[in-house]
Amino acid sequence: MQAVQDRNLKTFLIDAIRWNLRGGLGFQIFRIILFLFMALGIYAYSFQARYGLAVTGMNDIVSWGFYISNFTFLVGVAAAAVMLILPAYVFHDPNFHRVVIIGEGVAVGALVMCLTFIMVDLGGPLQAWHLIPVIGIFNFPSSILAWDVLVLNGYLLLNALVPAYILYSHYKGRKPDERKYRPFVFLSIFWAFSIHMVTAFLYQGLPARPFWNNPLMGPRFLASAFAAGPALIALILAVIHSVTTYKIDRSVFNKLRLIIVISAIINLIMLFSEIFKEFYFPTHHSSSAVYLFFGMDGHTSLVPWIWTSVGINLIATLVLAINPGKNNPKVLLPACFFLFVAIWMEKGIGLIVPGLIPSPLGEVVDYLPTWVELFVTLGIFALGITVVTWLIRAALIVEQNYFDEQKH
Amino acid sequence: MASEKSFIDEIKSSQEKFDNRSATQVRPITQKTVLAQEQDQRGAFRVLARKQAIERYKCSSCHSGAPVTAKKGKELTHGDINLDHGQGGQSLSCIDCHHPKERDFLEDKKGNKIDFDHSYQLCGQCHFRQKRDWIGGAHGKRVSNWAGERVVFNCASCHDPHSPRFKKRFPATYSVPLD
Amino acid sequence: MKPAKPSTNDGCPSNIMKSTSNRRSFIKSLSVAAAAGSAALATGCIPSADAAPSEEMKLRWQEFFKDNYRLMTQEEKDATIDRLERLAKIQDNLDIQMGNNPPLEKVLYGYAFNISRCEGFMECVTACVKENNLDRKTNTQYIRIFEMEPGQLDPGTGDGRYYHKVPVDNRFYMGTQCFHCENAPCTKACPTKATWKEPDGIVVVDYDWCIGCRYCQAACPYYGRRFNWGKPQIPKDEITTRQHYLGNRIRPKGKMEKCTFCIQRTRSGRLPACVEACPTGSRVFGNLLDPESEIRFVLKHKKVFRMKEELGTEPKFWYFID
Numbered sequence: 001m002q003a004v005q006d007r008n009l010k011t012f013l014i015d016a017i018r019w020n021l022r023g024g025l026g027f028q029i030f031r032i033i034l035f036l037f038m039a040l041g042i043y044a045y046s047f048q049a050r051y052g053l054a055v056t057g058m059n060d061i062v063s064w065g066f067y068i069s070n071f072t073f074l075v076g077v078a079a080a081a082v083m084l085i086l087p088a089y090v091f092h093d094p095n096f097h098r099v100v101i102i103g104e105g106v107a108v109g110a111l112v113m114c115l116t117f118i119m120v121d122l123g124g125p126l127q128a129w130h131l132i133p134v135i136g137i138f139n140f141p142s143s144i145l146a147w148d149v150l151v152l153n154g155y156l157l158l159n160a161l162v163p164a165y166i167l168y169s170h171y172k173g174r175k176p177d178e179r180k181y182r183p184f185v186f187l188s189i190f191w192a193f194s195i196h197m198v199t200a201f202l203y204q205g206l207p208a209r210p211f212w213n214n215p216l217m218g219p220r221f222l223a224s225a226f227a228a229g230p231a232l233i234a235l236i237l238a239v240i241h242s243v244t245t246y247k248i249d250r251s252v253f254n255k256l257r258l259i260i261v262i263s264a265i266i267n268l269i270m271l272f273s274e275i276f277k278e279f280y281f282p283t284h285h286s287s288s289a290v291y292l293f294f295g296m297d298g299h300t301s302l303v304p305w306i307w308t309s310v311g312i313n314l315i316a317t318l319v320l321a322i323n324p325g326k327n328n329p330k331v332l333l334p335a336c337f338f339l340f341v342a343i344w345m346e347k348g349i350g351l352i353v354p355g356l357i358p359s360p361l362g363e364v365v366d367y368l369p370t371w372v373e374l375f376v377t378l379g380i381f382a383l384g385i386t387v388v389t390w391l392i393r394a395a396l397i398v399e400q401n402y403f404d405e406q407k408h
Numbered sequence: 409m410a411s412e413k414s415f416i417d418e419i420k421s422s423q424e425k426f427d428n429r430s431a432t433q434v435r436p437i438t439q440k441t442v443l444a445q446e447q448d449q450r451g452a453f454r455v456l457a458r459k460q461a462i463e464r465y466k467c468s469s470c471h472s473g474a475p476v477t478a479k480k481g482k483e484l485t486h487g488d489i490n491l492d493h494g495q496g497g498q499s500l501s502c503i504d505c506h507h508p509k510e511r512d513f514l515e516d517k518k519g520n521k522i523d524f525d526h527s528y529q530l531c532g533q534c535h536f537r538q539k540r541d542w543i544g545g546a547h548g549k550r551v552s553n554w555a556g557e558r559v560v561f562n563c564a565s566c567h568d569p570h571s572p573r574f575k576k577r578f579p580a581t582y583s584v585p586l587d
Numbered sequence: 588m589k590p591a592k593p594s595t596n597d598g599c600p601s602n603i604m605k606s607t608s609n610r611r612s613f614i615k616s617l618s619v620a621a622a623a624g625s626a627a628l629a630t631g632c633i634p635s636a637d638a639a640p641s642e643e644m645k646l647r648w649q650e651f652f653k654d655n656y657r658l659m660t661q662e663e664k665d666a667t668i669d670r671l672e673r674l675a676k677i678q679d680n681l682d683i684q685m686g687n688n689p690p691l692e693k694v695l696y697g698y699a700f701n702i703s704r705c706e707g708f709m710e711c712v713t714a715c716v717k718e719n720n721l722d723r724k725t726n727t728q729y730i731r732i733f734e735m736e737p738g739q740l741d742p743g744t745g746d747g748r749y750y751h752k753v754p755v756d757n758r759f760y761m762g763t764q765c766f767h768c769e770n771a772p773c774t775k776a777c778p779t780k781a782t783w784k785e786p787d788g789i790v791v792v793d794y795d796w797c798i799g800c801r802y803c804q805a806a807c808p809y810y811g812r813r814f815n816w817g818k819p820q821i822p823k824d825e826i827t828t829r830q831h832y833l834g835n836r837i838r839p840k841g842k843m844e845k846c847t848f849c850i851q852r853t854r855s856g857r858l859p860a861c862v863e864a865c866p867t868g869s870r871v872f873g874n875l876l877d878p879e880s881e882i883r884f885v886l887k888h889k890k891v892f893r894m895k896e897e898l899g900t901e902p903k904f905w906y907f908i909d
Binding site: 412414416420423425426430431433434448449450537538541545546548549550553554555556561574576577579580582583584585 | 688691692693694695697699701704706707708709710712713716725726728731732747748749750751752753754769853854855856857858862863865866867868870871872873874875876877878879880881882883884885886888889899901907909
C-alpha cells in the first residue's frame with residue numbers, strides 16, 4: 001500500500017481491487033466457485049433472453065415466482081443493516097461500531113441482488129429506461145412499484161456512499177467528519193424501515209389478492225427481516241472472526257442474539273394472528289391459506305414446504321430464546337442458519353405463490369421453478385456474495401490498517 | 409353501499425341523445441333489410457329481411473289451387489321439415505302459424521295477415537317478453553355495428569321457426585390447463 | 588485475444604480463445620467473454636449471422652426510443668404506425684393496415700352478458716382469438732366461459748375447462764374477460780403508465796412502453812390480463828391484418844395484453860368480434876352515454892349485477908338474466 005501522503009481515490013480503487021484478487025488458496029477457490037455460478041447464471045439467462053419468460057415456470061395465474069420471492073426476502077435482509085446501526089449510533093456501543101461497516105456491506109450486496117432479481121424478472125428489461133422521469137414516465141405516487149424503485153435506490157446510495165466516505169477517510173489516515181455523515185446515518189435508520197414497508201405495500205395494496213390484502217403484511221415483513229437479517233449477519237461475523245484477523249467481541253453476538261430472538265418471537269406471534277384470521281371462520285378469502293397449509297383440489301405441492309418452514313422456525317426460535325449452552329456458538333450459529341432458511345422459505349415462495357393461487361376466478365395450479373430460474377437465482381446469489389466479499393474484504397483491510405496506523 | 413357514489417349515477421343522469429352520425433367510419437349494411445313495423449326507444453329501426461333466405465318462396469307458386477306434379481315427393485310436400493315447436497305434447501301444428509288460404513303469409517291467432525319479413529309480429533304474440541326485449545336490444549343482436557342506423561337480426565335469422573331450440577353441440581374450442 | 592462472437596444457433600458466447608499465460612489472464616479473458624456475451628444477450632434477440640437489412644435496424648432503433656403513445660403528437664403517432672407496418676412487411680412479409688383511430692366523442696362503452704341465454708358454445712372465444720391475433724401456441728384466450736351449477740355465482744365453483752356437448756341440463760354459462768373498470772386497479776399499479784383508460788372507457792396497453800413487470804396482472808381481480816411469455820405465434824393465413832396500435836397488432840414478447848373491446852372495430856362503429864360471433868345473442872354492447880342504446884335498455888329494464896362489485900372497481904361489464 002502507498003505511503004499515506006500518496007493515497008488518493010485512484011489508489012483506493014486499485015488497492016481495493018488488488019486486495020480482492022490476492023489471497024490464500026481457500027479464498028481463490030471461493031472466488032472461482034462464485035464466478036462459475038455467475039457464468040452458469042448468465043448462460044441460463046441467455047435462454048430467457050432469447051425465448052422469453054416462457055422458459056420459466058410462471059404462467060398467467062402464477063405470474064410472479066421464484067425471482068420475486070427472492071427479491072422480497074432479500075429486501076428484508078438489506079433492511080437488517082439497521083439493526084447494527086441502531087446500537088452503534090443511537091446507543092453508542094463501541095463494539096458495534098466495529099461491525100457497522102460489515103452490515104452496510106451486506107445491505108449493499110442484498111440490494112444489488114434485489115435489483116438484479118427485478119431486472120431478470122422483467123419481460124422487457126430493455127424498456128426499463130421507461131421508468132426514469134423526464135425521459136420516461138414515472139407513475140409516482142400512484143404506483144407502489146414506483147415508490148419501491150425510489151426507496152431501494154435511495155437506500156442503496158445511502159448504504160454505499162456513507163461507508164465509502166468513512167472508509168476513504170480511514171484509508172487516507174484521517175478521522176472522518178462525523179457531522180458530515182451522521183444525519184445520513186439517522187436517515188438510513190428510518191429509510192431501512194421504509195424500504196421494507198414499501199415492499200410490503202406492493203402486495204398489501206392489492207384488493208384482488210386477499211391473502212396479501214391485510215394490514216399485518218408490513219409489520220410482519222419487518223419482524224421477519226429483523227430476525228433473518230441479523231441471523232445472516234451473525235453468521236458472516238462468525239466467519240470473519242474465524243477466518244480473518246479482524247476480531248469481533250462476544251458481546252456483539254450476544255446482543256445480536258437478543259435482537260434476533262425478539263424479532264423471531266414477534267414474527268411467530270404475527271404468524272399466529274394470520275392463521276387465526278384465516279382458519280377460525282374460513283371464508284372465500286381464506287382459500288389461498290387453505291391451499292398453502294392444506295392443499296386444494298389435489299394440489300398439495302406447497303404443504304410440506306410451509307410446514308417444514310414453520311417447524312424449523314419454531315425450533316430455531318426456541319433454541320435461540322432458551323439458549324442452551326449459554327451462548328455456545330456451536331448451538332447458536334446453526335440455529336441462526338436454520339432460522340434464516342426457514343424465513344427464506346416462508347417469506348419467499350411461501351408468500352408470493354400462495355397469494356396468486358387460486359386465481360381470481362378460482363382456478364388452482366401448481367408452480368415449480370424451472371432449471372433456468374434456479375440457475376439464474378444461483379448466479380444472482382453468487383453475484384451478491386461476490387459483491388459482499390469485495391466490499392467487506394476491502395473495508396476490513398482499510399479498517400485494520402487504520403487502527404494499526406492510529407496505534408503508531 | 410347506498411351512500412357511495414358510482415359512475416352509474418352519472419350515466420343514468422346523462423340524457424343527451426347520442427348522434428349516431430358522429431361515428432363516421434361506420435360501414436353500411438349490405439344485406440337486404442326492411443323497416444320494422446314497431447318502434448324502439450330511438451324511433452324507427454330496420455330488420456334483416458327473410459324472404460330471400462327462404463328457399464322455396466313464393467309459396468303460392470305451388471299453393472295456388474292448381475294441381476302440382478310431385479317429382480321429389482317427400483321433399484316437395486315439406487316432409488323434410490322437423491316440426492318441434494312447443495313443450496312436450498302441446499306442440500304447434502303447421503296451421504297455427506301459416507295462413508290457411510294465402511300461403512305467402514303467416515297468420516296470428518287474431519286473424520292478422522303477417523308478412524314473412526315481419527314474422528316477429530307472429531312470434532311476439534306468444535313470446536311477448538322476448539319481443540319487448542328484442543325491440544329494446546336485450547334480446548337478439550344488431551348486425552355488424554353498434555353505431556349508425558340500427559339493423560337487427562330477425563327472429564328466424566337465429567331461431568329455426570319449426571324447431572327453434574338451439575341444438576346441443578360441441579363448443580367451438582376449449583380452455584387449456586395452465587400447468 | 589479475440590472477443591467472444593455470438594453463435595447463430597443458441598446465442599451463447601462461444602469461441603473463447605484461451606491465451607497461453609497464467610491464471611490471472613485466463614480469468615480476465617473469461618470475464619471479457621462473459622461481459623461480451625451478456626451484452627449480446629441483453630439485446631434479447633441476437634441477429635442472424637448474415638447482416639439484417641439496415642432499414643430494418645434503423646426502424647427498430649427508432650421504435651426503441653419512441654415515446655409513450657399518450658405523449659406522442661399526431662405526427663409521431665402516424666410515423667410509428669408507418670414504421671410498424673413497414674417492419675411487418677420486412678420481417679414477416681405481411682401487409683397490414685394499422686390504424687390509430689382516436690376515441691369517438693361522447694362515447695363510453697358498456698357491455699352486458701345474458702347468463703340465461705349463453706349456451707356455452709364458445710364461438711366468442713374463437714372469434715376473439717382470430718380477431719385479436721392471439722398466440723396459438725399457448726392457446727391464449729381473453730374470454731373464459733364457465734359452466735356453472737345454479738346456486739352459486741362465483742366462477743371458482745364453475746368449470747372453466749369443459750369440453751362436451753353443450754348446453755348441459757341444469758347448468759348455466761357465464762363468460763369473463765377484461766371488464767374495463769372505471770376505477771381500475773391495474774392502471775393505478777403500472778409503474779410506467781403503460782396502461783391507462785382512454786376517454787371512451789377502454790383500458791388499453793401501449794405494448795411498446797410496457798416493461799413486463801406484471802404488477803397489473805397481480806392487481807386485476809378478474810383475471811383480465813394476459814402476458815406474452817414468449818413470442819406470439821400465429822399461422823400467417825389466420826392473421827387479422829386490420830389492426831389498431833392499441834388493439835390487435837401482434838405484440839412483442841414480454842408484454843402485457845388484454846381485451847380491448849376490439850378497439851380496431853368499435854372505434855369505427857362496428858361491434859366487437861365476440862358480440863358479432865355469439866350465435867345466441869347473449870352479448871350486448873353499446874354506448875352508455877346514449878340513453879337510447881341497447882346497453883342502457885338492459886341496465887334500465889333487466890336485473891343486472893357485476894362481478895366482485897364490493898371491490899369498488901366499477902367494471903363496465905354487467906351480467907343479466909332474462
